[in-house]
Amino acid sequence: MYIVDDGIKLNAILDMPEGGAEKCPLCLVFHGFTGHIEEDHIVAVAKGLNEIGVATLRVDLFGHGKSEGEFREHNLYKWLNNILAVVDYAKKLDFVTDLYICGHSQGGLAVTLAAAMERDTIKALMPLSPAYVIIDGAKAGMLLGQPFDPEHIPDELVSWDGRTLNGNYIRVAQSIDLDAAMKKFTGPVLIVHGDADDTVPVEFAIDASKKFANCKLELIKDDDHCYGKHMDLMVKAVQEFVRKLI
Numbered sequence: 033m034y035i036v037d038d039g040i041k042l043n044a045i046l047d048m049p050e051g052g053a054e055k056c057p058l059c060l061v062f063h064g065f066t067g068h069i070e071e072d073h074i075v076a077v078a079k080g081l082n083e084i085g086v087a088t089l090r091v092d093l094f095g096h097g098k099s100e101g102e103f104r105e106h107n108l109y110k111w112l113n114n115i116l117a118v119v120d121y122a123k124k125l126d127f128v129t130d131l132y133i134c135g136h137s138q139g140g141l142a143v144t145l146a147a148a149m150e151r152d153t154i155k156a157l158m159p160l161s162p163a164y165v166i167i168d169g170a171k172a173g174m175l176l177g178q179p180f181d182p183e184h185i186p187d188e189l190v191s192w193d194g195r196t197l198n199g200n201y202i203r204v205a206q207s208i209d210l211d212a213a214m215k216k217f218t219g220p221v222l223i224v225h226g227d228a229d230d231t232v233p234v235e236f237a238i239d240a241s242k243k244f245a246n247c248k249l250e251l252i253k254d255d256d257h258c259y260g261k262h263m264d265l266m267v268k269a270v271q272e273f274v275r276k277l278i
Contacts, residue, residue, distance in 0.1 A: 064137025068097030226255030
């Protein structure tokens, strides 16, 4: 199905709990930079939540997966508008008792910002390998392994898959106050991060866990950015965290 945000069709998949349910919590699940909702770690966390009685709504964001929009033109503001539209859609579903939000990598950063905006609606936040490094990198002049002058933004950056990014991606990231967002969301937070992540250094997760008012940090030994070695431990951490909320 599709959820429409300002004329942009966002590809979405709604999965109900195993065995069905008339009323249950719903977790919104978002992918990361260059990602999509059929990636193994996105599907795994959704299935893990379905197993314990939680519905999931996985959504491809602007310029990614099967959603509309050009990858080159995506940025965190566009993703945030998408997520707010998805939250509005979820509020209208009559089976939903509580709303949780989960995102991987850049999606983990985006849901952190969205949870602060929707703090009266979102009951719990789950950033997985959150790419908080993006904000620091944009302000310091280093993104995607490419140095640049943060006072003179380049017209484009090149992604690791060869696709280009509009320089507005950097301008948007520079404008975001991540610490303020972390302080605003006072509900329960779970951060899961592999301590061998070579895409987003684990230090960013450790630092962030100290800034939230109510945060559990789950570090997975020797695991990578997408939990390629211990995906079962990532899913278990999410399940144990959510069971305490239901």
